[in-house]
Amino acid sequence: MTTNALTTVVSYPDRGTGGSNKYRGNCSPKLISDLIAHFGPHDICNYMCGSNTTGDAASSMGIASHTYDLHSGFDLLHCDIPERPQFIFWHPPYWDIIKYSDVMYRASDVQRRYGYDPRQFDLSRIPTWDAFVKAMNYCMMKQFCALEKGGRMAVLVGDIKKKGKLLSMLFELTKPGTLENVIIKVQHNCFSDHTAYGGKFIPIVHEYLLLLRKDMPLQFPLLMTYRMEGDIREMPGATWRDILADAMEGFQKAVHLERIYEQVGRSKRAQQQRHWREKVRQTLYYHPNVFFSPSQGLWMLKKYA
Numbered sequence: 001m002t003t004n005a006l007t008t009v010v011s012y013p014d015r016g017t018g019g020s021n022k023y024r025g026n027c028s029p030k031l032i033s034d035l036i037a038h039f040g041p042h043d044i045c046n047y048m049c050g051s052n053t054t055g056d057a058a059s060s061m062g063i064a065s066h067t068y069d070l071h072s073g074f075d076l077l078h079c080d081i082p083e084r085p086q087f088i089f090w091h092p093p094y095w096d097i098i099k100y101s102d103v104m105y106r107a108s109d110v111q112r113r114y115g116y117d118p119r120q121f122d123l124s125r126i127p128t129w130d131a132f133v134k135a136m137n138y139c140m141m142k143q144f145c146a147l148e149k150g151g152r153m154a155v156l157v158g159d160i161k162k163k164g165k166l167l168s169m170l171f172e173l174t175k176p177g178t179l180e181n182v183i184i185k186v187q188h189n190c191f192s193d194h195t196a197y198g199g200k201f202i203p204i205v206h207e208y209l210l211l212l213r214k215d216m217p218l219q220f221p222l223l224m225t226y227r228m229e230g231d232i233r234e235m236p237g238a239t240w241r242d243i244l245a246d247a248m249e250g251f252q253k254a255v256h257l258e259r260i261y262e263q264v265g266r267s268k269r270a271q272q273q274r275h276w277r278e279k280v281r282q283t284l285y286y287h288p289n290v291f292f293s294p295s296q297g298l299w300m301l302k303k304y305a
């Protein structure tokens with residue numbers, strides 16, 4: 001097929017038919033149809049299919065689909081992937097923003113039909129962000145491993161804002177293989193549209209669709225995020241002014257030079273410089289716009305003077 005409805009920004013204000021718009025967090029079947037039209041896979045797999053938007057889009061495009069969900073007996077964390085997929089569409093929960101088991105379907109029904117309580121394996125019920133990221137990345141790698149050579153994954157993820165902090169699925173998702181594209185998908189009819197935000201909150205009105213390709217079997221490139229604690233005193237790009245100003249942020253009043261020496265004396269930066277105390281004093285004098293000395297031997301940040 002030659003139609004190319006995919007660009008790096010996609011928007012489907014009219015959702016289209018397929019799946020269910022009552023299933024919270026559902027996506028537009030038009031996105032999946034556009035992916036099928038663009039890449040022309042002979043079939044498509046989805047291991048967290050929700051209301052089966054993927055299956056319906058595949059039928060409308062005349063290709064086969066293999067779709068599963070926790071609500072119908074398949075837990076991606078513990079079940080083997082039955083196929084060797086050529087194309088996977090994956091739309092995981094955006095952590096706990098929408099809870100699925102026992103909200104969109106009854107846990108007791110799943111227990112009765114399939115013999116397990118879905119709440120214990122549901123990604124949307126994982127209590128902490130870190131544990132969610134770990135489970136998300138386990139699922140990511142499990143699906144990538146199952147792909148055939150040349151196979152693709154299209155992964156739809158969103159960012160979450162909680163208590164002034166962005167929890168970014170885009171950044172924390174492990175990206176195996178060749179990253180082909182990141183497509184911005186404009187969100188329509190999302191929950192935040194109906195919420196009146198006071199203050200400085202910036203509503204999130206888009207999601208990301210990542211396209212990844214498994215070019216090489218067995219060994220493959222991997223892009224992953226890890227978090228660490230940084231220390232300004234050890235940063236190659238930090239100047240002495242930056243280090244001293246940061247060290248003095250904790251003191252909101254004038255302190256003796258000795259207190260400032262204590263903050264920086266043990267850093268690698270100071271240890272690499274024989275005359276670091278002189279350097280500290282020189283820096284304080286050099287930047288009267290940042291540092292202020294109310295009296296001999298006492299220093300503070302000018303903004304607190």
Ligand SMILES: C[S@@+](CC[C@H](N)C(=O)[O-])C[C@H]1O[C@@H](n2cnc3c(N)ncnc32)[C@H](O)[C@@H]1O
Nearest residue numbers: 026027048050051053070075076091100122123
């Ligand atoms: C964002 S929804 C998918 C919505 C779908 N794209 C649609 O249009 O309806 C995420 C789905 O992941 C399922 N899920 C959560 N944890 C799972 C797990 N461990 N294994 C399989 N499915 C899981 C939930 O039941 C939910 O249906």
